[in-house]
Amino acid sequence: MNMNIFVDFVEKIIGEISNFIWPIFLPFMLILGLYLSVKFIIKIQPETSVKSDLKIKNVIGPASISLGAMVGTGAIIGVLGSLSKLSEYGQINIEAMAMWAVIGSLIMIPVSYCETVISKILNMTPKKYIAKFISPTASMIYCVAFVILYILGIGGFQFSGIDIVTTIITNKFLGIELSQIQRYLFIIIPIVLVIAGIVLSRKHSIFINSMTYMIFSAVVLYFIFFMIFLFKTRAFAPVFFSSMIEGMKQPISMMIGVPAGFMFGVQRVMQTAEPGIGTMAMAAVEADSEPREAGQIALIPTIITVLVAIVVTSYITSYGVNTGIFNLPIDGMGRLNGYFMTAEKVTGVFGLIVLSLFTLLSAMTTLLGSYFFLGQLFHNSENTNIKIYLGIIILAGTMAVFGFNIIFDIVDLLIFVVAALNMIALSIFAKDKWKDYRIKDNNSEVTQIIKGKLVK
Numbered sequence: 001m002n003m004n005i006f007v008d009f010v011e012k013i014i015g016e017i018s019n020f021i022w023p024i025f026l027p028f029m030l031i032l033g034l035y036l037s038v039k040f041i042i043k044i045q046p047e048t049s050v051k052s053d054l055k056i057k058n059v060i061g062p063a064s065i066s067l068g069a070m071v072g073t074g075a076i077i078g079v080l081g082s083l084s085k086l087s088e089y090g091q092i093n094i095e096a097m098a099m100w101a102v103i104g105s106l107i108m109i110p111v112s113y114c115e116t117v118i119s120k121i122l123n124m125t126p127k128k129y130i131a132k133f134i135s136p137t138a139s140m141i142y143c144v145a146f147v148i149l150y151i152l153g154i155g156g157f158q159f160s161g162i163d164i165v166t167t168i169i170t171n172k173f174l175g176i177e178l179s180q181i182q183r184y185l186f187i188i189i190p191i192v193l194v195i196a197g198i199v200l201s202r203k204h205s206i207f208i209n210s211m212t213y214m215i216f217s218a219v220v221l222y223f224i225f226f227m228i229f230l231f232k233t234r235a236f237a238p239v240f241f242s243s244m245i246e247g248m249k250q251p252i253s254m255m256i257g258v259p260a261g262f263m264f265g266v267q268r269v270m271q272t273a274e275p276g277i278g279t280m281a282m283a284a285v286e287a288d289s290e291p292r293e294a295g296q297i298a299l300i301p302t303i304i305t306v307l308v309a310i311v312v313t314s315y316i317t318s319y320g321v322n323t324g325i326f327n328l329p330i331d332g333m334g335r336l337n338g339y340f341m342t343a344e345k346v347t348g349v350f351g352l353i354v355l356s357l358f359t360l361l362s363a364m365t366t367l368l369g370s371y372f373f374l375g376q377l378f379h380n381s382e383n384t385n386i387k388i389y390l391g392i393i394i395l396a397g398t399m400a401v402f403g404f405n406i407i408f409d410i411v412d413l414l415i416f417v418v419a420a421l422n423m424i425a426l427s428i429f430a431k432d433k434w435k436d437y438r439i440k441d442n443n444s445e446v447t448q449i450i451k452g453k454l455v456k
Contacts, residue, residue, distance in 0.1 A: 011406040018413040022263050023255035025416065030107050030266070032423050033276065036430050037110035040118070044434045048121050049291040075272045075309035075362070077157050080335040081408045082264035083317055087328040089252045089260050094321070094328065095240055096247025098314035101265030105273065105306050108266065109299065112275040115426055116298040119281035120291035121437055122429075126278035126422050127377055133428040134421065142421045143377040146278065149414035151370045151392040152399070154271070156407035158363035159400035163187050164336045165359045180401060188397040195367055196390055202382075215365045218358045219308065225347060225354040226312050232346050233319055240318050265310070267412055272309035273302045276419040282376045316342055332408075367393065 083094045115126075122129055131139035166187050170176045178186065230237070251259035270276060280302070284294045317339060320326050325345055326338025343351035371389050378385060399407055 011403070011409055014406065014409040014413055018409055018416070019254070021416055022267065022412070023258040025420070026258055026263055026266060029276075029416075029419065029423065030104070032427055033107050033111045036114055036423065036427050037107070039430050040114045041110070044430060045117065045292070047438050048434055049117060050439065052290040052293045075305065076313050076339065076359070077161055077332065077336060078271050078408075078411070079268050079309055079313040080317060080339060081332065082268050083314065084329040084335055086252070086260055086264055091247060091252045091260060093243045093247025093250070094261075095244040095314060095318045096251065096259075097261040097265045097268075098310055099244050099248055099265075100259065100262040101269050101306070101310040101314075104262065104266035105269045105275075105310075108269055108275040109273065109302055109306065110275075111423065111426075112273070112280050112298050112302045113295040115276065115278065115281045115422065116284040117291045117295040118426060118429060119284045120289075120294050125282050125376055126425070129429065130421055130425040133425045133433060138421055138425075142278075142418060145414050145417045145421075146377060147374060147388075147392065149277075149411060149418055150279075150373055151389065152396045153407055153411035153414060155367055155370055155393060155396040156400045157411070158367050159188060159191065159397045160332060160407070161336070161359045161363045162191060163400055164333050165340075165356050167333070168337055168340055169356060184398070184401045188401055191364075191367075192390075192394055192397055195364075195393060198368065199371060199386055199389065215358075215361045218354075218361045219304065221354050222308065222312075222358045225343070225351055226316075229316060229343065229346050229351065236319050236322070239322065240315055243318065243322075267415060268310060269306060270415050270419055271411055273305040275302060276423050277415065278418065278422045279373065281422075282373060313339075319346070 083097060086094050086097055119125065119129070124132070127139050127143055130142050163183055167178055167183060170178060247261060248259075251261055254260050254263055274280065280298045284298065289297065317328075320338055320342030321328055323342075323345075325342045326334065328335070330338065340352060340355055343355050371385075374385050374389050378388070380388070396407075
């Protein structure tokens with residue numbers, strides 16, 4: 001009981017800090033993202049990287065891997081949580097968040113392209129260019145915040161998804177209702193042991209690659225499921241769009257007049273598609289592709305993820321709420337359970353199977369993929385990184401069962417910290433540092449590979 005009181009207290013504090021910071025700095029971050037994107041694409045890119053065609057053979061592998069790492073259970077749980085919070089704030093037309101998110105993504109998604117190309121030009125991960133352009137202290141804060149955000153926060157979403165899906169399946173098909181401690185012992189602990197076995201085997205990269213191709217297939221199935229869902233509920237589509245427009249006309253405002261739907265929408269774009277937080281930059285440095293090509297490849301999974309996370313989830317949730325299948329606001333398990341019930345109500349067992357497959361595969365892929373980022377940020381011995389990773393994963397699994405809502409608030413707060421540091425560093429590069437990396441500048445610190453030739 002005392003532990004629950006403590007968790008509720010910490011959750012309240014973190015939530016209040018996040019709700020205070022985001023409305024104030026959201027306009028600042030959007031302006032920074034717009035400045036970076038416009039100046040880089042129009043002015044900087046032509047002088048720092050050569051034109052390159054997008055080669056289809058180079059797209060499938062990297063795009064599948066990026067998609068597998070990005071599209072996790074949080075793509076559903078995070079959006080459901082934001083819709084629930086929007087409802088809790090008094091917004092009846094929760095569908096407005098989908099349009100606000102699309103508007104925010106028009107500014108933030110180009111940031112994914114910019115940070116990917118810049119990282120290739122610099123041949124640096126965010127950790128290195130934040131240290132170079134801001135300070136080593138800022139770089140360390142970024143690294144720590146990113147690990148907590150990605151492994152603990154976003155990892156917690158994955159555990160929650162697996163936990164809830166398994167609970168739904170056992171309850172529906174076996175008639176067994178698991179208690180909280182049973183869910184922890186028989187769902188979370190076995191998952192942790194499987195992950196530990198894979199990581200400790202030192203052969204997890206093969207497993208991750210196979211899982212990412214599997215999640216790519218799961219995403220295709222997910223879109224097929226949604227097309228069927230959309231066809232069967234086509235009469236509801238005008239209602240959805242009408243409610244969306246109405247919600248934008250009458251928004252619920254946060255501090256300094258920022259619409260709550262806009263704030264939650266941008267948060268979810270940044271959490272799911274990950275523009276501006278540095279994941280694309282870290283992956284790009286390892287990829288064997290030219291700067292602009294790497295940027296184009298990065299856009300593919302980013303756009304797909306926004307569609308899956310924001311548009312699809314919002315539509316299905318809106319249908320479920322409007323037809324009385326479930327209500328908002330509600331707790332995390334209730335939200336996902338209602339989402340699954342809505343899918344099954346419209347598409348039958350097929351929808352339930354696809355959602356279960358999507359949730360389980362995307363969650364495992366994201367959990368395993370997060371170990372890659374830990375290695376990028378902290379160059380400790382492999383054994384040390386494994387210990388750190390498993391320790392955080394165990395904590396994430398524990399919090400997923402016993403303190404789910406606090407994970408949601410941790411993610412919202414740390415997204416701001418991570419994205420702010422990364423985007424400030426990128427903007428400093430865009431302001432005047434880019435001149436040191438011109439292709440024709442013989443004093444450039446970067447060696448670029450252009451059409452097979454080394455150019456300084």
